[in-house]
Amino acid sequence: xxxxxxxxxxxxxxxxxxxxxxxxxxxxxxxxxxxxxxxxxxxxxxxxxxxxxxxxxxxxxxxxxxxxxxxxxxxxxxxxxxxxxxxxxxxxxxxxxxxxxxxxxxxxxxxxxxxxxxxxxxxxxxxxxxxxxxxxxxxxxxxxxxxxxxxxxxxxxxxxxxxxxxxxxxxxxxxxxxxxxxxxxxxxxxxxxxxxxxxxxxxxxxxxxxxxxxxxxxxxxxxxxxxxxxxxxxxxxxxxxxxxxxxxxxxxxxxxxxxxxxxxxxxxxxxxxxxxxxxxxxxxxxxxxxxxxxxxxxxxxxxxxxxxxxxxxxxxxxxxxxxxxxxxxxxxxxxxxxxxxxxxxxxxxxxxxxxx
Numbered sequence: 001x002x003x004x005x006x007x008x009x010x011x012x013x014x015x016x017x018x019x020x021x022x023x024x025x026x027x028x029x030x031x032x033x034x035x036x037x038x039x040x041x042x043x044x045x046x047x048x049x050x051x052x053x054x055x056x057x058x059x060x061x062x063x064x065x066x067x068x069x070x071x072x073x074x075x076x077x078x079x080x081x082x083x084x085x086x087x088x089x090x091x092x093x094x095x096x097x098x099x100x101x102x103x104x105x106x107x108x109x110x111x112x113x114x115x116x117x118x119x120x121x122x123x124x125x126x127x128x129x130x131x132x133x134x135x136x137x138x139x140x141x142x143x144x145x146x147x148x149x150x151x152x153x154x155x156x157x158x159x160x161x162x163x164x165x166x167x168x169x170x171x172x173x174x175x176x177x178x179x180x181x182x183x184x185x186x187x188x189x190x191x192x193x194x195x196x197x198x199x200x201x202x203x204x205x206x207x208x209x210x211x212x213x214x215x216x217x218x219x220x221x222x223x224x225x226x227x228x229x230x231x232x233x234x235x236x237x238x239x240x241x242x243x244x245x246x247x248x249x250x251x252x253x254x255x256x257x258x259x260x261x262x263x264x265x266x267x268x269x270x271x272x273x274x275x276x277x278x279x280x281x282x283x284x285x286x287x288x289x290x291x292x293x294x295x296x297x298x299x300x301x302x303x304x305x306x307x308x309x310x311x312x313x314x315x316x317x318x319x320x321x322x323x324x325x326x327x328x329x330x331x332x333x334x335x336x337x338x339x340x341x342x343x344x345x346x347x348x349x350x351x352x353x354x355x356x
Contacts (some may be wrong), residue, residue: 010166010167010169010170011169011170011173011270011285011287012166012167012168012169012170012267013166014047014058014157014288015263015267015287015291016025016087016152016155016156016166017043017046017047017152017323018040018043018044018263018288018291019043019049019150019260019263019264019267020043020148020151020152020155021039021040021041021042021043021044021046021144021148022039022040022043022256022260022263024042024144024147024148024151025037025039025040025041025043025144025148025256026039026252026253026256026257027036029138029252030145032140032254034140034286035128035131035132035137035140035145036134036137036140036141036143037124037125037137037138037140037141037144037166038124038125038127038128039252039255039256039259040121040124040145040259040292041121041124041125041128041141042141042144042145042148043148044118044121045059045060045121045145046145046149046152046162047117047139048117048118048121051108051109052102052107052108052109053308054102054107054108055069055099055102055107055108055118058095058098058102058118058120058123059118060125060138061094062091062094062095062098062122062126062134063121063122063123063124063125063126063129064126064129064134065094065122065126065187066087066090066091066094066122066123066125066126066353067087067125067126067127067129067130067134070083070086070087070090070126070130071130074086075130083126083127083130084123084127084205085192085196085199087123087126087127087130088120088123088192088209089189089192089240090123091119091120091121091122091123091126092120092123092185092188092189092192093185093189094122094193095118095119096119096185097124099118101116104204115184116181116184116289117288119184119185120188120210124280125137128141130338149194155268167269169270169274172274172275173274173281173285176279176280176281176284177284178279178281178286178309179214179217179218179221179284179285179286180224180284181213181217183213183327184213186327187213187320187323187324187327188209188213190213190247190320190323191208191209191210191212191213192209194209194212194316194320194323195208195209195212195316196271198315198316201312202308202311202312202315203308204300204304204308204309204312208293208296208297208300208313208316210289210292210296211289211292211293211296212316212317212320213320213324214286214289214290214293215229215293215317215320216317216320216321216323216324217324218284218286219317219321220324220325222281222284225282225283225284226278228269228282228283229283229290229293229294232262232265232266232269232290232294233266233297233298234296235291236258236262236265236294236298237297237298237301239261240254240257240258240298240302244302254299255295255299258294258295258298258299259291259292259295262290262291262292262294262295262298263288263291265294266283266287266290266291266294267287267291268284270282270283270287272277275322297309297313298330300313302321306316
C-alpha cells in the first residue's frame with residue numbers, strides 16, 4: 001500500500017492536492033464557521049502522509065506540543081501578533097531536529113517537498129488548536145482531509161483513465177536546475193526574525209516568512225524567475241482589484257480565492273514554459289512556494305495597502321537577500337572554497353548522481 005502511495009508523488013500531483021485542499025477547506029470553513037486547521041493544512045498533510053506516514057504523524061503531534069508549549073510558557077508574553085512568530089520559531093526548530101532524526105533512520109526522504117512544507121505546518125495547526133481546542137480542530141481538519149482525499153482520488157482516477165500523465169512535469173524538471181536551500185532551517189528562522197522586526201517597525205503582520213527565503217534565493221540566482229513571480233503577482237493583483245468592486249470577497253474567502261488563482265496560473269505557466277523552452281527552469285521546482293508567495297503578497301497588499309505593504313516587503317526581501325549572500329560567502333570562505341552563489345542550485349546531473 002505505502003509503495004503505491006509513493007507513486008502519487010510529483011510536482012503536478014502536489015499542485016492538484018493543494019488546489020483541492022484549499023477549495024475544500026475554504027468551503028468547509030464557510031459552511032461550519034470553524035477553521036479546519038488552516039486553508040493549506042489538509043493538502044499539506046496528505047502530501048506528508050504520501051511521503052512518510054511517520055512524518056505526517058510527527059507533524060500532527062508537533063502541532064499539539066507547540067500549542068501546549070505556547071499556552072504554558074509564552075501566552076503571557078505580549079509582542080503583538082505573538083502566536084504567529086513564537087509558534088513558527090518553535091515549529092522550525094522542532095521539525096528541523098525531527099527531520100534529521102527521521103532521515104537518519106530512513107523514515108523520511110531527504111529530497112522531498114514534505115520537508116520544507118513541514119517546517120511551518122505545525123505552527124499553523126498549533127495556532128488553530130490554541131484558539132479552538134484539540135477536538136474541534138482535528139474533527140474539522142480530519143473532515144477536510146477526508147473530503148480532499150476523496151475528490152483527489154476521483155479526479156486522479158478519471159484523469160489517468162483519460163490518459164493524463166501526472167509525472168510529465170517531473171520528467172521535464174528533472175533535466176533542469178532546481179532550487180536547493182542547504183540551510184533552509186536557519187534561513188527560515190532568520191526570516192521569522194525579520195518578519196517580527198518588520199512588524200514592530202512597520203506594523204505589517206506579515207506571513208511572508210514562509211516564502212521569503214525562496215524569494216531571496218530566486219532574486220540571487222535567477223532574476224528571470226523572480227521577475228516571472230513578480231509579473232504573475234501584478235496580473236492577479238490587478239484582477240483582484242477590479243473584482244473587489246463587484247464581489248463581496250473578504251478575509252479568508254478572498255485569500256482562498258487568490259491562492260486558488262495563483263496555483264492555477266503558476267501551474268499553467270510552469271507547464272507552458274517547460275514545454276516551450278529547452279533549458280529555462282520555471283520556478284526551479286518550487287511552484288507551490290511561488291503560488292503561496294503570490295497569494296501572501298497580494299493578500300497583505302489588499303489588507304494594508306500598497307504604500308504600507310510594499311516598502312515592508314521590499315525591505316524584508318533586501319535583508320533576507322543580504323543574509324543569504326553573507327551566509328554563503330561566510331561558509332565558502334571558511335571552507336576555503338571560491339564564493340559561488342549558484343551553490344543554491346542543484347543541476348540535473350547532480351540529482352542523477354545523488355540517486356545512483
